[in-house]
Amino acid sequence: MDWLWEWIQATFREYPSIPIFLTIGLGFWFGKFRYKSLSLGVVTSVLLIGVVVGAVFHVPIGAPLKSLFFLIFLFAIGYRCGPQFVSAIRGQGIKQVIFAVVLCGICLAVTWACAKFMGYNAGIATGLFSGAQTISAVIGIGTDTIQSVLNAGTITPEEAKNWDEMMPVCYAVTYVFGTIGSAWILGNLGPIMLGGLEKVRKQAKELEQQLDHSNLPNDPAFVDGNQPIVFRAYKVTAEHFSIPQTVAQIQAHFQTLGRRIFVERVRDANGKILESTPDMVVKLGDEVVLSGRHEYIIQDESWIGPEIDDAKLMTFAVEKTRVMVSKKAAGLTVDELRAKPWMYGIMIGSIDRSNGIEIPVLAQTKLMEGDMLTIEGLPQEVQAACPEIGYEEKPSDQTDVVFLALCIFVGALVGAMTLTIKDVPISLSTAGGALIAGIFFGWWRTKRPSVGYIPNSVLWFMNNLGLNMFIAVIGIQCGPVFIPGIEKVGIMLFVMGVISTSVPLFIGMWLGAKVFKFHPAINLGCCAGGRTTTAALGAITSALDSSVPALGYTVTYAVGNTVLILMGVAMVLMFL
Template identity: 40%
Template sequence: MAIWHWIEQTLRSYPELAIFLALAVGYWIGGKKFGSFSLGSVTGTLLAGVIIGQIGIDISPHIKSVFFIMFLFAVGFGVGPQFVRGVANDGLPQAVFAVIVSCLCLFSVYLAAVLSGYGPGLAAGLLAGTQTISASIGLATDAINRLDMSADQIQAQLDAIPVAYAVTYLFGTVGTGWIIAYLGPKILRINLQEECARYEKEMSEGEPDGGMQSAWYQYIVRSFKLTKPDFIAGKTVAQAEAGMTGGERLFLENLRRNGKIIEFDANTVLQVGDVVAVSGRHETLVDWSNRAEEVADQELLQIPIESIDVVVTSKNANGKTLLELSKSPCARGVYVTRIRRGSMGVDIPVQAQTKLHRGDIVSVSGSRKHVESVIEEFGFADRPTSVTDMVFVGSGIVIGGLIGAIVVPVGGIPITLSTSGGALIAGLVFGWLRSFKPKLGSVPSATLWFMNSVGLNVFIAVVGITAGPTFIQGVKEVGIELFFWGLFATSLPMLLAPLIGKYIFRFDPAINLGCCGGARTSTASVAMVAEAAKSNVPMLGYTVPYAISNTFLTLWGMVIVLLLG
């Protein structure tokens, strides 16, 4: 027992160790799978923090403030492009839908809190758990600290937040997925698999026989010796590439002259005796074999091939379909293998009618020459980097925090975004700006993950450890009743959302449930929908509502406290 006493004393003396212990245990618990369900790192960290906090550990509140403001900036930065596109462009219906659903979520929690007589602390935890929006806890904490209450009353409200969150989170996660994925198709009276198959067929309109990949990669490379002066000898490379057969573009990848491979450009004049490596459609190059001598030249055919992620930033690509872009001269000779969208990087279908948006990450492969042309035309290469532009991140958080710190009295009530809310808004703006001006600052995906995941979980660990001594008593007092109110607050918005999408917004049945999951910021539920549909089509409705609702539901943490405080 002496060793346990020593550990307790050490954790009390060095609370930073308690935080890292909560993180380690929380991530370990959260990563455990129970069938297809897992608690997730946030809930795991909260429970670990609560258990560790039973020994009574004092932690400075400034620690959680630092990590939470970092987390909120990362959230805004990740969803910025989709947020602005949804508000300003063709995603507007989905953006408005997300606002309505997020307001329904707030209303259901507010109604449950009023009917049950809960204070702002339990209500804030109820919101965070039922809507699985852990980020709202931070803004709720800021708002409660500003209430006109005694220090003991404020602490009691703060201690109630993790109680309500822990009791309601489980059904908030599992229930949302079950309602959307399994009740959703019945509510809409559709066969989800058939609707997605029909949508994919419509999105494939204009697609080549070989599929969309053949539109982007319908080229082979052959080497030919120019033996006739009446073919392309005497013409420039640009003239030869302009298409000598049926208007098809060809690409001269390499050139051997007098036994040596030489550098060339669009103005180089081809000569009889030259050996050229040519890429083009198979049927086009078959015609070449009748007009030039095909030769085996392995060295000439050793053309560098590159696979790379391209972040779309160009207005010339924004809103264009893959089929439209595949006809661009710079897009020939490469193919698209994957498209990821939004801060969660969800995969969307690679179909002829799939539209690209600024901020999309498109994985392309092809010869280095053609890949570089695509990068220059459409965006920038998202090459691996470990360097974060901390001038960009730090100044963004400071600017947002200064704006959020402004207090505006409304009817005698001091209204403020708080520094945390300001950081969220700054993240939205900075993320949007970087989607078309990538040189503004580099924030690698690994850094963004750290700011998102570890930033939030350090905050949650401190919340759990601080509330630990009163947590169990709180569960005993309100646990069962709170669980049923949580079931109500989770279910009401998700039962109404598919009907709102169908009858008011007229969403296509194939993406309606994706919109619903996005509007509830529930990635797990949309993954369940995609699994049930055996298609990624529902993901097309996910990203814009997610970006909008992720912002609003986070802000509701402050609003629910103002409504009840």
């Protein structure tokens, strides 16, 4: 079997794409395993599998390959966060923006202090920052910055090589606690620090009730998506209709009962089926189709008449679509939005913000530019509402590749520009440029929504495969030096990681409560978002049994994801 082993080694070295895909496949597979609440996650699994592959096969891989995937990943991150990032900077959520920037600054300062205290070099310090703050992209930004410094002659090739090799080692050592520790601190210790779990849970429920307070009748948009909006048919036989009623009068009567129900269709005594209008008259013997919340509609037999099963009457199109909120609707609460005349008959199913985070659909939830609403209603009603809300995003599987490629090109080109100050080269790097380009063009698309469409499935692919292809290459390249690297940094690196993860979170929660005066649930969400730790958001919402913390997560996530990545540049430069 020696010949087979030798053939595999020779093949992997000649065709490095083969071990890369092996690493990706095994990494995603191992990343799915968990023990109770513990999991390595996909990124760390890919890195460790890559280390094993690299250590066993010693595969040489060129730098351009990993840079290509990293640029794709960073552009996708910026593109998804861009609308909320710019909207927040321009005034919506500015308080949360400032908090996120301050928290990121604390993360940088604490990590820098730990690295200085231990006498670490730029590579170890940047890897520590990347793992402790769970921001994997810092490895790529750090690598690009080291290359820029090397090109400027500030460091030697040997130093650059050593720094590059140590970064992923230190990231792997500190990332696990960075993820699990953050979730445990914010989900368990955070509520205790802010007044006790039961008290904070009660405050979250109270805030949820306040945000759900509406000046309008109850709306099916305000219930959980697992309680469906239904359409049902009735025969008009009740005495109430001995005097014919208009559709407007019927719906007004429902509103006096606290129910938002619509008359969608009417079949008159002649058997003719008509789409309803406000002045259409309904009389005894007619048949009507009502739409609304299930538990409300089933109460209407005594007031209207018996429910009927009529396939022809009930056969009509209902449209469900996604709409991007534009400037004209941004700033409105859900309550204010549904009060608009063009929202007649429209139900809001969900609101997605920033990195695909679903926020609660409550009466006082304020919409932001770039939010994605899922709305449902009759086609003519949906088509009337869509242009007033923003831009309807028709389902499509086609990516605007021209837009995608040229935006990354422009961003990377701008990022490659270098400014030298006192012999220190300063630049965004090509990776940082791609991130900024993603933010700018993601926001710009809210102004020109017909250009630059990238399906969510493609963004997921760019985000996940882009990052993990990069991480796979990093792992394979550092495989031969991984074990010696761990021996070099020792157990104290793990301790420094614990400090770098924990201290900023405790300071952040204190600042959120005492300085920024956030509601406790929003405070915890802001800390999770500013640290870009989705696992912690899950732990918080589970502990509080409320989705309210997500309202503090989205804006701070958009800001933190950008600022922390760019701080990878600062971390390298601070150790020159």
